[in-house]
Amino acid sequence: MxxxxxxxxxxxxxxxxxxxxxxxxxxxxxxxxxxxxxxxxxxxxxxxxxxxSSSFRVGVDLVVVADVARSVRRFGNRYIDRIFTPHEIMCCRTPDRAQGPSTGYSVESLAARFAAKEATVKVLRPEGPRPDWRSIEVHRDRGGWCEIRLRGRAARLAVDAGIAELAVSLTHESTMAAAVVVGMCSSGDRSVGRPAPSAWREE
Amino acid sequence: MDETIRDVLTEHGRLAVDAGSIDESTDLFASGMTSHASVNVMLALEDAFDIEFSEKMLRKSTFESIAAIRAGVLEMKDA
Structure with a gap:
């Protein structure tokens, strides 16, 4: 044996x-x-x-804030709406335009969220098409803490991998933004049936 | 079509090499294109060819080379 x-x-x-x-x-x-x-x-x-009974997956990503600012200026709402959920857009808006003077968004916050999505993809490890960016949401609660919420293909990948929990940490300075995502797999056996956690919404 | 793709890569790919002269099979990610740059490439290709990449096309391999991009654009134009 x-x-x-x-x-x-x-x-x-x-x-x-x-x-x-x-x-x-x-x-x-x-x-x-x-x-x-x-x-x-x-x-x-x-x-x-x-x-x-558990294992972990870790993903990390680093984004240049100026690249995101350039994308927002070049592609505008097409870029924003293609990548970010309405909740994320709301969280990154800067009504007084004190930040992101030509965009109306905190591009540092957008960059950190993009990094979180990419870090999550590294945890999910899709073998075929990658999940839509909007199926991975950085949800910010009232206290300012963030969590990852999945839907659609991203949620299915998480369930298939036995990922029961995801934890995220975001950070940014004026030039760079980064995120680390840790996924806890409740079991290495993918055949074990488990209900999807409430944050995973399969559609 | 290839010239347009190379123009898009030159403007948005953030490549460490000259997009105008690389081989069509050169790995763009190995040549410096980041995942975020690939988003810009995707959006610029959609503008240039009046297409929209579907979710099933959102895979790294779709944007890994000029040849792969050409195949992806043609697939979306035929869709």
Whole structure:
């Protein structure tokens, strides 16, 4: 019997690699430490720890703010409406035009949201067509915190990958914007049926 | 058509190479085109050829080379 370890392990440090796996023999034995992480000792004496039922995917993206400003000026609402949801557009509007003097938008905020969409795509890992940008929404709550909401093909990809949760962090300076998205897969077994989380709306 | 595609790439592709002289099979992403630049390329192609790329065309491979773009534009014009 061969045991295939899950997708993240601890050797010298956490290796959050969603594709890696390692073969261990049945003579490996397991125990659990105070973090709830399985300790599995190999024949070689090499030690691995893993969480019992989850794995992670990470995506990151970096966007040049000036590129977004240029797109808004060049393509206007065609660019905005093709990429961003009404909620995102509302969040990025600058009524007094104090920012983005020629666009009416905070182009830094738009750039950060574009980065979040691309980072999410890296987590979803589509093998065919990529999901429409608008099927990935950065939703900002009243406190200013953001979360990723999916619909359509993006939601289907998340369900198929067993992604139960997505966490996002956005940041920007005047010239660059970036986002990191972490997806937690509730199980590595894609055949396990799970209801889609409420934020995943399949259409 | 290829000349128009090369013009679009020159203006919007943010390539590190001359779009006017690269081979039609040159990988545009490996040549410096970012995902955001590919959005601009897509919108500019839609303007130039009076088409709209459908969601099923929104894949990296559609914009990975001049040859791929030409095939995509022709597919959308025939749609």
């Amino acid at each position: 061969i045991y295939v370890s899950p997708t993240h392990e601890l050797d010298a440090g956490w290796a959050m690699d969603g594709t890696s796996s390692r073969l261990c023999s049945e003579r490996d034995h397991a125990s659990h430490d105070h973090l709830g992480l399985e300790r599995r000792e190999h024949e070689s004496g090499e030690l691995h720890r893993r969480s019992q």
